[in-house]
Amino acid sequence: MIDFSIPSETAALREEIRAFVTDEIVPFETDSRLTRHGPDEDLRTELVALARKAGLLTFQAPRRFGGREPSHVEQAVLFEAAGWSTLGPVALNCAAPDEGNMLLLSKIANEHQVDEFLAPVIEGRQRSVFAMTEPGGAGSDPGQLSTEAIFDGTEYVIDGRKWLITGANGARTWIIMARVLPNDHGPDGPTLFLCDGQTPGIELERVMATMDRNYVEGHGVVKFTGLRLPAAAVLGEVGQALRYAQLRLTPARLTHCMRWLGAAERAHSIAVEHARARTAFGKPIGEHQGVGFMLADNEIALQQCRLSILWACWLLDTGAKGRHESSMVKAYVSEELFKVADRCVQILGGTGISDETPVGMIFSDMRAFRLYDGPTEVHKYAIARQVLRSPR
Template sequence: MHQLDMNFSLPPRVSELADRVKAFVNETVVPFEKDKRWTSHGPTDALRRELNALARKAGVFAPHAPAEYGGQHLSHIGRAAVFTAAGYSMLGPVALHCAAPDEGNIHLLDVVARPDQRERYLKPLATGDVRSCFCMTEPAPGAGSDPGQLQTTARRDGNDWVIDGEKWLITGAEGAAFAIIMAKTSGAGMEGAATMFLADMSDPAITIERTLDTIDSSFVGGHAVVRFNGLRLPADAVLGEIGQGFRHAQVRLAPARLTHCMRWLGAAIRAQDIATEYARRRTAFGKPLGEHEGVSFMLADNAMDIHQAQLTIWHTAWLLDKGERASTESSMAKVICSEAIARVADRALQILGGLGTTRDTVVERFYRDVRAFRIYDGPSEVHRWAIGRRIVTHGAR
C-alpha cells in the first residue's frame, strides 16, 4: 500500500514561530487597539513604525521576506500558520509587516525584479524602511473587475516611457515610497498589452488627489485616488518584461489572495473567542447565553466556517508550495474564506448584542473591515464566473 502524501502537522520551526507570533500579538499588539493613531484611514506610519520595532525586538518581523533581507522566506504553508496568528489582531499584520499591499509586492518583486531593482526597491521594502503601493484599478470606464479595460497609457518617447492616467482605491498610496503601476503599452505588436513600471511616489508628476473615506480602516495609508500626469520613466523602470504585465500580475495574484484569507481567518478566530467568552458569562432567561440553542448554534456555525476556511487555505497553500499555479483553488479559497469569515463576523456581532455594535470590542471594526474583502482581489461574482467558465470549458474538476 502506498503512503499517502497528506499531513496536517506543521514543521516544528513553523509551529514554534506561529506560537511566538500568537504570544506577541496577544501580549504586545492587542493593547495598541485603542491607540488614537489607528484612524479611519488606517494606522498611521508612526504607529506602524512603533509596532514594527516591537516585532523586530520579539524576533517575529517580516518572516516571509527573503533571507538576504533578514526574513525566513516562509513557505505558503508557513505563511498560513504565521499570518493567521498575526491576524488575531487587525494590527498584527501591520506589526509583522505582512499586510497588503506590501506583503504581495515583496513577493512580486522577489520573483520578477532585476538585481538592481531588488537593491533599490525590494531591499528597503522587505526591511520595513519604506512602504509601497500597487496601482491597477481605475475609475469607470477603466480597469476594475475586468483588467482588460485598462486606460492608463505608457507611451514610448525615445528611451523613456511617459505614463498618463488615473488610478483609484490604491491602498497605502499616501505615504508610500514607490508604486508598481500597471499601464497599457502601445506600439508595434503591443496593442492591448500591459506593462508594469516602478516609480518613486515623490515624482512631481504623481499626485494623490484624495484619500477615500471607506468602510474599512485597517490598511496603513488608507485608499487613495492617484493621478499620473506625464510621468516620465527611464527604460529600466520596467518591472519584468514589456507587454507581460498581466502575466507578471499572476505571480502576485494567487498568493496575495490567499494571504488575505490567512490574515482574516485570524480575525475571525478572535471574534469567535470574544463571542464565546461573552456567551459563557452573560445570562438571559435564567442561564448563560451559550446554553440557549440559538446562540450555541451560532457558535457552532462559526466553528464550522472557521474550519472550512482553514482547510481551504491549507490545501491551496500546499498546492502553491508544490509549484502549482492553483488559480482555481485560490479563487475558490477567496470566495469560501471571504464569505465564511463575513458570516463569522456577523454572528459574533449578533451574539454580543448591543455591545457588538460598539467599539468596546474589535468585532465592530472587524465586521465593517471584512466587508470589503468580498470585493478586493476579485469580487466573489468574478471568481465564481471564472471557476464556472473553467468547468464549462474543461469539465468538472
C-alpha cells in the same frame, strides 16, 4: 498521503507570533493613530519597531533577504497567528499590499530595482503600492486598463487616473500598471513600472472614506500627469503586466484568507467568552439554542476555512499554479468568514456594534474582504468558466 500535522518549528513560531501580537500589538487597537483611514505612518513605524526588536519583522521574506522563507502551508499557519489583531500584519510587515508586492518584486525585479525599491520595504523602512485599479473598471477586469504610457525610445510618459490604491499616501515604492501604446521603438501592451512615490507627475488627489480601517493610510485616488520614467523603470518585460499580476494575485488571495481567518478567530473567541458570561432568562446565553447554534456554526466554518486554505497552499507547494483553486478558496473563505463575523456581532448584541471590543471593526473590515483581490462574483465567474472547459 494527507498529513495535517504542523512541524514543531512552525508551531513554535506560530506561538511566538501569537504571543507577540497579543501582548505587544493588541493594546494599540485603541490608539488614536488608528484612524478611519487605517493606522497612520507614525503608528506603523512604532509597530514595526516592536516587531524588529522581537526578531519577527518580515518573517515571510526569502532567505536571501534575511527572512525565514516559509512554505505556503507554513505561511497559512503563521499568517493566521499574525491576523489575531488587524494591526498584527502591519507590525510584522506581512500586510497587503506590501506582502504581495514584496513577493512580486522578489521574483521579477532586477538587481538595481531590488536594492532601490524592494530592500527598503522588506526592512520596514518604506511602504509600497500596486497601482492598477481605475475608476472606469480596470481592477477586477484589467483588460479595461486606460492609463497610457507613450514611449519615445528613451522615456515613457504616463497619464491616467487610479483609485482604491491602498497605502498611496506616503508610499515610496510604486508599482504602476499602464498600457504602453504601439510605437516604433519596441513592444507595447499592459506593462508594470517601478518608481519612487515622490517622482513629479504623481498626484494624490485624496484619501477615500471607506468602511475598512486596517490598511496603513487607507485607499487613495491618484492622478498621473506627464509622469516621465526611464526605460529602466520597466518591471520585467513590456507587455507582460497581466501575467505578472497573476504571479502576485494567486498567492495574495490566499494570504488575505490566512490573515482574516486569524481576525475571525479572534472575534469568535470574544463571542464565546461573552456567551459564557452574559446571562438571560436564568442561564448563560450560550446555553440558549439560538446563541449556541451560532457558536457551533462559527466553529464549523472556521475549521472548514482553515482546511480549504491549507489545501490550496499544499497545491502551490507542489508546484501547481493554483489559480482556479485560489479563486475557489478566496470566494468561499471571504463569504464564510463574513458570516462568522456577523454572527459574533449578533451574539454580542449592542456591544457588537460598538468599539468596546474589536468585533465591530473586524465585521466592517471583513465586509471589505469580500471585495479585496476580486469580488466573489468575479471569482465565481472564473470558476464557472473553468468548470465548463474542463472534462468531467
